[in-house]
Amino acid sequence: MLGEGILKGLAETAKNFAGSFVSAERLTTVEYPEQRIPTAENARVFPFLVFDGTNWEAGMRCVACQICEKECPPKCIYIEKSKDKKPDFVGKMQIYPAKFDIDVSVCMSCQICVEVCPFEAIKMDTEFELSTTDRFGGLLFDRKHLAKSNGYYHKIHPTEAAEVDARLAEEKAKAEAKAKAAAAKAAATPASGSAPGAAAPDAKAAEDAPAPKPSGGGE
Amino acid sequence: MLEKADQLFVLLRDWVVGFLPPGWRDAAGVVLGVIGIVAVFPGLFAITTVLERKGLGRMQNRIGPNRTGPFGILQPIADAIKSLTKEDIVPLNADAVVHFLAPVFLVVVVFMGFAVLPVGRNMVLVDMDASLLFYFAMGASTEVSIFMAGWSSRNKYSLLGAMRAVAQMISYEVPLLMSSIVVVMMTGSLSLVRIVEAQNQYTWGLPHWYIFTPWGCAAFVMYAIAATAETNRSPFDLPEGESELVAGYFTEYSGFKFALFFLGEYLGMLSISGLGTTLFLGGWSAPLAALNWVPSWIWFFSKVMLSIVVLIWVRGTLPRLRQDQLMNFAWKFVVPMTLLNLMVAALWRFLGEGWARWVVCSAILVIVYVAAGRAGMRGKHFGPRTYRYAE
Numbered sequence: 001m002l003g004e005g006i007l008k009g010l011a012e013t014a015k016n017f018a019g020s021f022v023s024a025e026r027l028t029t030v031e032y033p034e035q036r037i038p039t040a041e042n043a044r045v046f047p048f049l050v051f052d053g054t055n056w057e058a059g060m061r062c063v064a065c066q067i068c069e070k071e072c073p074p075k076c077i078y079i080e081k082s083k084d085k086k087p088d089f090v091g092k093m094q095i096y097p098a099k100f101d102i103d104v105s106v107c108m109s110c111q112i113c114v115e116v117c118p119f120e121a122i123k124m125d126t127e128f129e130l131s132t133t134d135r136f137g138g139l140l141f142d143r144k145h146l147a148k149s150n151g152y153y154h155k156i157h158p159t160e161a162a163e164v165d166a167r168l169a170e171e172k173a174k175a176e177a178k179a180k181a182a183a184a185k186a187a188a189t190p191a192s193g194s195a196p197g198a199a200a201p202d203a204k205a206a207e208d209a210p211a212p213k214p215s216g217g218g219e
Numbered sequence: 220m221l222e223k224a225d226q227l228f229v230l231l232r233d234w235v236v237g238f239l240p241p242g243w244r245d246a247a248g249v250v251l252g253v254i255g256i257v258a259v260f261p262g263l264f265a266i267t268t269v270l271e272r273k274g275l276g277r278m279q280n281r282i283g284p285n286r287t288g289p290f291g292i293l294q295p296i297a298d299a300i301k302s303l304t305k306e307d308i309v310p311l312n313a314d315a316v317v318h319f320l321a322p323v324f325l326v327v328v329v330f331m332g333f334a335v336l337p338v339g340r341n342m343v344l345v346d347m348d349a350s351l352l353f354y355f356a357m358g359a360s361t362e363v364s365i366f367m368a369g370w371s372s373r374n375k376y377s378l379l380g381a382m383r384a385v386a387q388m389i390s391y392e393v394p395l396l397m398s399s400i401v402v403v404m405m406t407g408s409l410s411l412v413r414i415v416e417a418q419n420q421y422t423w424g425l426p427h428w429y430i431f432t433p434w435g436c437a438a439f440v441m442y443a444i445a446a447t448a449e450t451n452r453s454p455f456d457l458p459e460g461e462s463e464l465v466a467g468y469f470t471e472y473s474g475f476k477f478a479l480f481f482l483g484e485y486l487g488m489l490s491i492s493g494l495g496t497t498l499f500l501g502g503w504s505a506p507l508a509a510l511n512w513v514p515s516w517i518w519f520f521s522k523v524m525l526s527i528v529v530l531i532w533v534r535g536t537l538p539r540l541r542q543d544q545l546m547n548f549a550w551k552f553v554v555p556m557t558l559l560n561l562m563v564a565a566l567w568r569f570l571g572e573g574w575a576r577w578v579v580c581s582a583i584l585v586i587v588y589v590a591a592g593r594a595g596m597r598g599k600h601f602g603p604r605t606y607r608y609a610e
Contacts, residue, residue, distance in 0.1 A: 001589060001592055002589070002591070002592025002593075002595065002596065006536070006537065009537060010532060013278040013532060013535045013536045014532070016277070016278050016279070017274065017278045017535075019280075021277070026280045027280055027281065027282065028280050028281065029281050029282065031282075031285075
């Protein structure tokens with residue numbers, strides 16, 4: 001009959017109306033500033049710079065290679081290289097960013113900087129309350145503001161951070177093995193130099209040792 | 220004492236007027252009445268907005284406004300301050316004079332409609348002989364202001380919204396009038412005061428409201444449909460369909476002019492609910508003879524607010540119609556049904572007292588309603604949409 005559907009619909013909305021007073025699980029919204037829904041693990045809002053250890057300046061992973069700056073589609077990253085060098089997580093001397101600014105108002109949260117970074121130095125944050133009363137300075141985040149510890153990274157993206165740590169540990173182990181091999185080679189070279197005639201098999205071993213050098217991609 | 224409570228506002232007016240010299244008293248009484256209307260109905264508008272936002276929220280399983288004041292009841296004040304402090308923008312190419320006049324005109328004509336509504340015993344600003352006619356004249360004038368707004372804005376969305384609004388309002392003006400005419404036929408008077416008095420009688424403690432007769436019930440349903448369309452309420456809110464037309468005829472309005480449109484729309488709702496209450500729900504008369512001691516104005520305003528709650532409920536339930544559905548519904552269903560209802564009302568009048576007229580009139584209306592519904596829905600497919608080429 002005509003109008004039947006309207007009555008059914010009215011009954012449905014009346015049920016919702018009364019039900020929302022009775023059962024709290026019907027309510028799809030939360031009282032935002034006081035109550036919060038935890039953000040999803042894969043949530044991404046704005047990049048931050050990861051540092052190891054406790055000192056953000058010393059532990060910063062970024063080596064100012066400027067790949068992210070070049071790849072950034074809206075060009076919101078500005079990097080200035082340092083003149084001096086500091087040791088990175090494996091102990092190798094690297095340059096570091098003297099200046100690393102990201103403009104929040106320009107960033108589009110695309111995560112491309114994270115994808116291209118070879119040093120696992122830039123990651124996406126889940127912090128979304130970035131509003132400020134100062135629309136110029138307040139929206140330009142410098143490297144101190146951007147630096148966040150690896151512990152924080154573990155807190156917001158546990159799975160991803162564990163993978164990154166495993167990868168870095170592997171790299172570090174490889175670098176250490178390489179360093180050891182280089183040390184062994186350094187130890188072996190004077191020996192072969194002292195007896196050039198009798199060391200054909202030794203020289204072959206010494207040539208084998210630096211073989212992983214190109215794949216290591218160090219210098 | 221109860222008598223005094225019933226006539227509280229009348230006595231208050233007479234007391235205030237008593238301080239003036241005799242020659243001024245009539246004019247001062249009218250001014251006080253106008254002040255009362257201008258104070259009370261916008262107050263109800265404020266209550267309606269918060270009621271609507273909270274009610275719709277609950278229907279959608281949300282909480283609704285809850286920040287300003289306890290449970291968000293101060294929200295209308297915050298809205299008012301916001302709209303008063305916003306910049307008032309007039310488009311460069313707009314006709315500035317007409318653009319300014321449109322919202323003013325709307326609010327003025329809507330307020331004029333309240334002048335003839337009896338809000339309580341002896342509580343009517345102007346007791347005209349043809350007050351129903353006056354009311355409809357004022358109600359029809361809102362179309363002019365809407366078209367003024369749409370035309371003067373010089374914006375395609377405004378104009379389309381105004382065109383839609385005018386087409387819709389003219390189409391639904393017909394059933395609105397025709398469903399009210401049956402009441403006039405029965406009462407024999409165009410005066411709203413007489414119409415309420417005719418309904419203010421009781422048999423076995425039950426009232427003689429027109430909604431409790433077959434023709435009155437049918438007329439009330441069609442009046443409600445036409446009134447919803449007339450006030451541009453959902454599901455008939457095509458003129459301001461935000462998914463198609465930004466905001467319809469008031470797209471180019473901001474600040475206080477926008478607030479005036481908003482006010483005019485809600486006052487229109489209140490006034491058309493007031494007219495429906497007067498025509499079919501017995502105006503200020505009590506629903507039971509035993510409840511006659513409650514002041515009459517309380518009954519009027521509770522009936523109006525109940526109608527508003529139903530309008531909000533309907534808005535929370537039904538999706539918007541399409542333009543052709545809107546027109547078909549008006550001209551192919553509601554108008555023929557109101558015409559039939561006129562015949563039924565005449566039949567009721569000439570069948571005389573007794574049970575026979577109840578059976579005959581109800582049977583005619585129900586049979587035609589069901590048959591018309593069947594015929595209208597024949598060949599229509601309901602349910603999920605199917606696609607012929609896509610997918």
